[in-house]
Amino acid sequence: MRTLIIHNPKSGFGSDAIFEFERSLVHQGDTCTFHEIADGETPEELVRNAEDYDVCVLSGGDGTVTGLLHALRYRDVAACVFPSGTANLFCANVGNAMEPAALARACRVGHTALTDIAEVHWHDAEGTEHSRGFGLMCGMGFDAQLMSSAIPNKKSMGEIAYFAAALENPRPVVSHFTIFADGVVHECDGITCMVANNAMMQGDIEIVPDCRMDDGLLDVIVLETSDAVHVLKPIFAGILDRSGKSIGRPQIQTFTGKDIRVVSSEPIPLQVDGDVIEGTVTSYETSIYPAANRMIVDSMSRYHAEDSEAPRFSGTDEIAYPEA
Template identity: 60%
Template sequence: MRTLIIHNPKSGFGSDAVFQFERALVRAGDECVLRVLEEGFEASETCRDANRFDVVVASGGDGTVAALLHALAGTDVPVCVFPSGTANLLAANIGNAPEPSALARACRKGKTATVDLGEISWEDERGVRGTRGFALMSGTGFDAQLMQAALPNKAIMGQAAYFAAALSNPRPTVERFRITVDGAVHEREGITCLVANNAMIQGDIELIPDCRMDDGMLDVIVAETSDAAQLLKPLAFGLMDRTGKVMGRPHLESFRGREIRVEVDRPVALEVDGDVIPGLVTSYDARVLPGAARIVVDSMGPYASGDDGPSRFGGSDVIAYPDA
């Protein structure tokens, strides 16, 4: 088995769990390459030789992993998402058992699922154009402001930095959004507008129902409120109805499509999978990349069949699940 581990040591708290994973994974005769990222890394260059490996392990936060998945889009190389960031929402959405030994076992089993990615393009107020891939959510408004405000405290506070940032800005600016979804135009006012490939947040709460990474669609989510405190209502509903299919999500409206354009009346910040883009934008375009990524899954997650099946690479029988 040939494995390439790509690790971002600056993500999250700089956990050493990826090294525990490596020890659990490797067997006699294997080849394992550990590639540690530098600040400002170029994802396509980092993944230049990915095709010579049986599996690539993307270790970092959601932004790092999404960039690597986008660089590998269409290559059919299996990617194991290893949670080394602050929130690790992508790993939570995939639903694999998160312990290092469990992920090592999943890699040796070799079960995979094909999922979509999103791609977002923009031009900032200086005329600089950019394109990024995203696996979860990207958008403008209050969410981007939160990411920006939380950045200085993430290394110390972890996920609590986001809540502290929200409390510091209880009355965010209401924006006017012009949203074009597959040619249909919708004009809405609210504090944030997100484009989502998957919309499950902390606590396994789905912001909207049936937003999956394998449906060939993106979802646009608008928070139609003028007060950040009002967002507590859909979160409270989410604690009682995590899927949103029974009680709905007050103050949240959504649209679904493949090609999306979002325009704003004034320059605002833009975030892509939790990373705030330099500069301000007045519009962006997003599109779905159907089936662009092949991810490693275990038998417990929502993107895998329940049959554990035979091990593709062998040796998985000696890697026990935690506390097994």
Template identity: 60%
Template sequence: MRCLIVHNPRSGFGSDAVFAFERELVHAGDECLLRELGDGFVAEEALADAEDYDVVVLSGGDGTVSSLLYALHGRAVTTCVFPSGTANLLFANIGNSPEPSALARACRWGDTVRCDLGEVLWRTKDGEQHRRGFSIMAGSGYDAELMNAAAPNKRAMGEAAYFMAALADPTPRVVHYVIEIDGTRVERDGIACIVANNAMIQGDIEIIPGCVMDDGLLDVIVLEVGDAVQLVRPFLAGILDRKGKGIGRPHIESFRGRDIHVSASVDIPMQIDGDVIEGTVASWQARVLPGANNLVVDGLSRYRDPNARTTPRFPVDEELAFPK
């Protein structure tokens, strides 16, 4: 087996777990290249030779992994997401076992699923167009303001930095949104408009029930509240009903589609998988890239095909406990 591990050493708390994963992954006769990303890396350059490997492992936070997945979209590359970031929400949504040894065995076993990716497009004030992929969520408004406020403390405080940022801004700005979903127009007032490919956040809380990344659709989420205090109701509903099938999500309205255009009444910040873009925007577009990536899954993942392969693609250590 030939394996490429692309690792961002600055993601999260600088965990060395990826090296334990590498030791479990590589067997006698295998080849493995560990490629560390530097500041200002270009994802396309880091993955230019991805097709030369049997498995490509993406190790980093959600922002890093999403940019790498976008560089791989539409390419015939078997890809494993390794959680090396702060929140690792994409990995949580995939649902694989977090143990390095189990992930290594999943790579050797070779079960995969084609998963969607989102693509967001926007223009700066000088008219320059930008595009970027997202695997979890892209949004404008309060969510981006929280990400921006949490950024200086995220490495030291982890997920607690987001809660501290929320407490520091109890009265977010209410914005009028005009949203087109596959040509259908809706108008709403709220503090944020978010487009999601995955909608499970910290604590295994699903913001929108039934949001999955293999249906060829994106979910549009509008937080229709006037201040941060009103977010307590949907937050408590999420704690009491994590899947959202009983209580629902008060103050949260959602829509579903393939091509979404969002316009706001004022210029506001925007975030893409937790990374806040430079400047502000008044309008942006998101669209789904169906089946964009071929992701490794194990027996714990809800995306695994129950009729998946019964023999490993590469030799495995049978004595290792692993969810088949």
């Protein structure tokens, strides 16, 4: 089995779990290339030789792994996401068991699912166009402000840093959003407008129901409130109704589409998978790449096909890849 591990050593709390994973993964006769991401390296550069391997393991925070998945779209190689970040929400949305040994087994078994990846475009204040991939959400407004405020405390406080940041800004700015979803125009007022490929947050709470990364669609989420305390309402609703199908989500309006354009009434911050973009923007555009990645999944994942063949790893060393 041939494996490429791409690891961001600056993500999360600096855990050594990726090395425990590597020890569990590599058997006699295997080959494994371990690459630590250096400053300035682009996702495209990091995966340029991806087809030389059976599996590419992407280790880092949400922004790192989804950027690499975007670079791997429609490439002929299986990808495994390893949780090395702070929140690891993308890994939680995939739903695999997160223990290093369990993920190593999933790689050797080799069951995969085809998943979507998204792309966002925006212009900075000087008019220069930028683009990047995302797997979770991008959004403008209050969510980007929260991400920016949480950055100094993420290393020490972890996920709690986001809640602390929310309490620091109790009266966020309400903006008017004009949303174009596959040609249909929606006018909304709110403190944030997000576009999601995955919409499950901490505690397995789905912000909107049935938001999956294998349906070829994006979900637009507008938080319609002027009070940060009201942000807690959909969270409390999610505790009682994790899927969002029974009592819904108060203060939230949603739409779906393949191509989304969001225009704000004023320049506001933008975040992409938790990474805050420098400066402010007045609009952004998103699109979806359906079935773009061949993702490693185990039987815990909601993307594991119910009618797939029996798992090849069941107390044995049988693997999905031929020995070299």
